[in-house]
Amino acid sequence: MTEARTAREAWGTRFGFLMAMLGAMVGVGNIWRMPYTAGENGGGAFLVAYFVLLFVIAVPGLMAETVLGSYTRQGTVGSFRKIFGRGALEGLGLVVALVNLAVMSYYAPIIGWTIYYAFHAVAQTFFQPGFESQPFWDAFSSSATLTVAMHTVTMLAIGALLLLGIQRGIERAVKWMVPLLVVALVAIALRGLTLDGAVEGLRFAFTPDWGYLVRGQTWIAALGQALFSTGLGWGIALTYGSYLRRYDDVPLGGGVFTAVGNTSIGLLAIFAVFPVVFAFDLSPTSGSELTFISLVSVFPQMLGGPVWAIVFFVAFFFAAFTSGLAITEVGVTAISEELGTRRRQSVWIACALIWVLGLPSAVSEGFLGSMNFMFGNWGLPLATLIIIGTAGWKIRPERMRAILLNRNTDLYIGRYWDGVIQVVIPAVMVFIMAYYVITEYAEAPGRTIGGVALIAGLTVAALALMGWLRRGSVVQPETGGR
Amino acid sequence: MGIGAWIVMLLSIVVLWGTTGWAMRRSLRLEDRKLRLLEDQGEIDTYSPRALAELHAWIEAHPDDPYAGEATRRYNECVDVLQRVPRTFYDWDREAIQRLERLE
Numbered sequence A: 001m002t003e004a005r006t007a008r009e010a011w012g013t014r015f016g017f018l019m020a021m022l023g024a025m026v027g028v029g030n031i032w033r034m035p036y037t038a039g040e041n042g043g044g045a046f047l048v049a050y051f052v053l054l055f056v057i058a059v060p061g062l063m064a065e066t067v068l069g070s071y072t073r074q075g076t077v078g079s080f081r082k083i084f085g086r087g088a089l090e091g092l093g094l095v096v097a098l099v100n101l102a103v104m105s106y107y108a109p110i111i112g113w114t115i116y117y118a119f120h121a122v123a124q125t126f127f128q129p130g131f132e133s134q135p136f137w138d139a140f141s142s143s144a145t146l147t148v149a150m151h152t153v154t155m156l157a158i159g160a161l162l163l164l165g166i167q168r169g170i171e172r173a174v175k176w177m178v179p180l181l182v183v184a185l186v187a188i189a190l191r192g193l194t195l196d197g198a199v200e201g202l203r204f205a206f207t208p209d210w211g212y213l214v215r216g217q218t219w220i221a222a223l224g225q226a227l228f229s230t231g232l233g234w235g236i237a238l239t240y241g242s243y244l245r246r247y248d249d250v251p252l253g254g255g256v257f258t259a260v261g262n263t264s265i266g267l268l269a270i271f272a273v274f275p276v277v278f279a280f281d282l283s284p285t286s287g288s289e290l291t292f293i294s295l296v297s298v299f300p301q302m303l304g305g306p307v308w309a310i311v312f313f314v315a316f317f318f319a320a321f322t323s324g325l326a327i328t329e330v331g332v333t334a335i336s337e338e339l340g341t342r343r344r345q346s347v348w349i350a351c352a353l354i355w356v357l358g359l360p361s362a363v364s365e366g367f368l369g370s371m372n373f374m375f376g377n378w379g380l381p382l383a384t385l386i387i388i389g390t391a392g393w394k395i396r397p398e399r400m401r402a403i404l405l406n407r408n409t410d411l412y413i414g415r416y417w418d419g420v421i422q423v424v425i426p427a428v429m430v431f432i433m434a435y436y437v438i439t440e441y442a443e444a445p446g447r448t449i450g451g452v453a454l455i456a457g458l459t460v461a462a463l464a465l466m467g468w469l470r471r472g473s474v475v476q477p478e479t480g481g482r
Numbered sequence B: 001m002g003i004g005a006w007i008v009m010l011l012s013i014v015v016l017w018g019t020t021g022w023a024m025r026r027s028l029r030l031e032d033r034k035l036r037l038l039e040d041q042g043e044i045d046t047y048s049p050r051a052l053a054e055l056h057a058w059i060e061a062h063p064d065d066p067y068a069g070e071a072t073r074r075y076n077e078c079v080d081v082l083q084r085v086p087r088t089f090y091d092w093d094r095e096a097i098q099r100l101e102r103l104e
Helices: A014-025 A028-032 A034-040 A044-072 A076-084 A090-122 A133-141 A144-163 A165-193 A198-206 A210-214 A216-230 A236-241 A251-279 A288-301 A305-339 A343-363 A365-395 A397-405 A416-443 A445-469 B003-041 B049-061 B068-084 B094-099
Strands: none
Touching: A014 A165, A014 A236, A014 A251, A014 A305, A014 B003, A028 A034, A028 A216, A028 A251, A028 A288, A028 A305, A034 A044, A034 A198, A034 A216, A034 A251, A044 A076, A044 A210, A044 A216, A044 A236, A044 A251, A044 A365, A044 A397, A044 A416, A044 B003, A076 A090, A076 A236, A076 A305, A076 A365, A090 A133, A090 A144, A090 A288, A090 A305, A090 A343, A090 A365, A090 A445, A133 A144, A133 A288, A144 A165, A144 A305, A144 A343, A165 A198, A165 A251, A165 A305, A198 A251, A198 B003, A216 A251, A216 A365, A216 A416, A236 A251, A236 A305, A251 A288, A251 B003, A288 A305, A305 A343, A343 A365, A365 A397, A365 A416, A365 A445, A397 A416, A397 B049, A397 B068, A416 A445, B049 B068
16 A cells, blocks of 8 residues: 555635535434434433533544544544554554445435435426325335436535545535525424424424433433434544644534534424424424425425425435535545545545445345444444544543644633543443444344444454555554644 | 423524534634734744643653654744744733743
């Protein structure tokens, strides 16, 4: 493997970086999962638990991950090489990159769904006489031709934008996509709140049942939402952080704004989605059923429905697409640096890999569910454990904070951060993986054993591969940077 | 809708949207200030008084740490800049800057 051949790009503007981070972390989960999860877990009580975990875990964790990238100025694999030296432990970075590729392989087909629905919203299909949302969804999701075509369109669109690079590609796109997403959700929320019965939706989401605060399940649900929604430890913040400029701050933009801004959009989604769901007497639910079946059936009944359908599905597409850009960029950066390929080649390698790996998920919702089960339950928490564990136990938070985090900062970070990074987040990640093993094993033992074995096998294989590639070469960790 | 729901809803709006708006405004405002200073003088101080004091304390406490050289380099770089530039990004006073010394 050789060093990257191209000069490293950087974000062109602060606003561009902030929007890129926000767009990366805001995904379909903010819109189709958070409102329902809040309503199902004690409403306001869940939100209180969620806010606590957001500020205690997600905000400090994102600071650590972003500053790691800003310091190493490398992608996932290169960062671990700089920290651990050349050898098997570089494989930890490879695990993070592979988890991202795997996640993107089943996220890309979902982005394809949003493109398909955005197209049909524009084409006014939902407003044709005799249109029914359930058969429409069934026809689409059971057609391999359509789902593979949408998956292909997704990867072509992502590849085309990533080819343009960080500034001209990602930054240029997110600078208008993310603000438009916010404006669209505000508009839908204003419309939804003026519907008869909308208050019921707010009551469902916000009425606090304080009894839920003493239930473990509420905190587990809040923890899952805080971790998965903010994208903590996925390698995205590390990769995006590696493109920060010399004098850029990390704690305020990479930590506070990213984590809290992401949740702010989740809150906006509560205002946008649930008033509509309750005003039209739909069953509150989550996931694709809510978005692609329930809400689609509502738009024809709304005054100005065609416009609202376009606004909603285009916004939904933006939310999904900007995350797709970020997850794919993790792979692109790693490929560029590790294979020494030009950006153009790296983009096509990453997109082709994701496209091929994503074909089974595009064709089969069951396969997609299994991938999500394995990588959502254990792959992503493992990536988080690897990144934050490295910050906490290899670089050490006290050192990291004194030398790196409070340099050029817009927000001074105190000593409390050290304990969160070294003890709290790693402990929480181990706990949540163990919790998922125990609870999932009770329901689906075969699938659970298979999932854990796959993730364990992936980790061992990545470490062994890097150890084999580096055999005979002993190079110590590096320190130093801009 | 009950009073509890109203309180949680308003609290959520204040905590989330308030914090996000504040963070974005502050981040963009300070970025503007950094850029103006960089345009005027070509360099800016990299640590606040509190952060530089903490960095100094860390270097003193960990002279043999593998990152000590890197930390010292960054400390000295900030001290040098502070003593060169007419205007600082962080809230430094001239007397404090005069008292700063490079580390060996």
